[in-house]
Amino acid sequence: MKYLIIGTGGIGASIGGFLASNNNDVDFIARGENLEHIKKYGLKIKSGIKGELNLPKIRAFSSEEYVDKADVIFICVKSYSINDIIPIIKKVSHENSLVIPLMNGYGVGERMSNSLNGVKVIDGCIYISAFIDAPGSIVQLGSLFKIVFGTRKGIQIDSNILNDIKNTLVDCGINTILSEKIEADTFQKFSFVSPCAACGAYYDITVGAMQEDGEYRETFKELCEEIKQIGNKLELNFDVDITEASLKVLDSLNPDSTSSMQKDIKAGRKAEIDGQIFDVVRLAKNLGVEIPVYYKIAKHFGYAL
Template sequence: MKYLIIGAGGTGGCIGGYLADRGKDVTLVARGEHLKAIKENGLVVHSTRRDNIHLKNVKAFSSAEVVDKFDVIFVCVKGYSLHDTIPTIIKASHEKTLVIPILNTLRAGEKLEKALPGITVLDGCIYISAYISAPGEITQGIKIFRVVFGPRENSKVDRALLQKIQEDLIESGIDGVLSDDISRDIFKKFTFTSACASTGAYFDIMAGKMQKEGKYRETFVSLLQELQKIANGLCIQLDCDLIEESLNILAGLALDTTASMQKDMKAGTKSEKEELIFDVVDIAEKYGIDVPNYYKIAKYFGYDRT
């Protein structure tokens, strides 16, 4: 299996790094100083699950330099950059290529499927805390590293290929999960990411403040309750107590953890507020669901669909 990882940041760098370190055929797509450092010195992953990884000869290119065809393409970019990956996916795909978006959004698979007729698009999500700590270096924050993926509704995919991807992930030290209901699993992951990032950004706080009883934690829980209402409205059958599971994940974060959306907003760069906050309000309005806390936060960050 030939893997292409589009986006070699915290998510893609860890997926690609772990796979390549176990001898899988991996090519990374990166940019800027990060790409330059990887080409010159290799990729370093400071891992919390195993010994640190230093791949001295990993294959890394800019999107313009990609010329090969790949069996599996992991798309690991921010939501606002999803459209920019389409030309690379098209030229890197053959008739049996599987594309797996790993983004903090509910609609990545849907958007790619519409833009890539004739290419099989799956859906996926990830549980990880990782970031670019220096050009050519990725640092993991917690031991959780789980990639969940599966076919979109009504799509036909060779199950043997899906199982091969799962096996490669597991052999590489990643908890690879082949989902029997990927829409459910993406929504479940999205709820934590959205509620945590929204609360953190609105109050400008780190995870440690949300872990304690008080208004920050109460806001986090209220957003989860609104997302539960949306799940009910969309007839998504969750297989867990959404609030309990999200609080358990929150409890496992380092005290100084902040979501990437929050970091981007403080830096004044593009952020995923459209995908993580505004889309929730749009979906709620479409289905007549009351989400006052999400609406308040969305308005604070400039939400306006008029």
């Protein structure tokens, strides 16, 4: 199968780099200085799992340059870019293409599907700490690299195709789960990412500060409890306690890690504040759930009723 990675930041480059390192057919859509560097020199990944990967023959294109069609399309852009990439997905898809969004947020696949009539969009989430440290160079921290994907209720996809994708990712060294309850799994991921980003950005701290007992960890736990109330109101059936699961993920991360949202805020770039914080407040309001800690942090970042 031909794989296409749309968005070649830390997440997209890590997925595509692992695929390419195992001789899979994979293309990248990137932009700016990162794109130009990859075109000239290839992609380098400093991986906690695979060591140093030097991939000089990576195929990278701008969205305008790409003229091929892909079988599996991983969407690895920021949540605020969904509307911008819809025309790109339409352009690079054929009638049997499968789109797998791996983005921060809840309900992303359904929202994308509503704008992509005729294109098969499922849902997914990823657990990884990875970032660009220089054009064409990625750092993937630690041993946590897990992809969970699956079909929403009412969506029919050939199970052989789904298993083929899963096995390909596993063969590349990526822990991959084919989920039968993807709505709950994507919300569970969001229930970690959102509190971690909100707490880290509010206090301007690293993951290590939240790993230690004290105010920061307590705030993280309070945010987890609030978002858990939303999940319960949505009647999602979780196999684990959301707060306990999020604490385990938190404690497994490199202490020096920060969320991509926090990095963007500090760098003065556009950040996913709306999708990771404000969307939670809106959803809670619609469901009649009280989330005072989230609301306090949302107000700090400019949320207004």
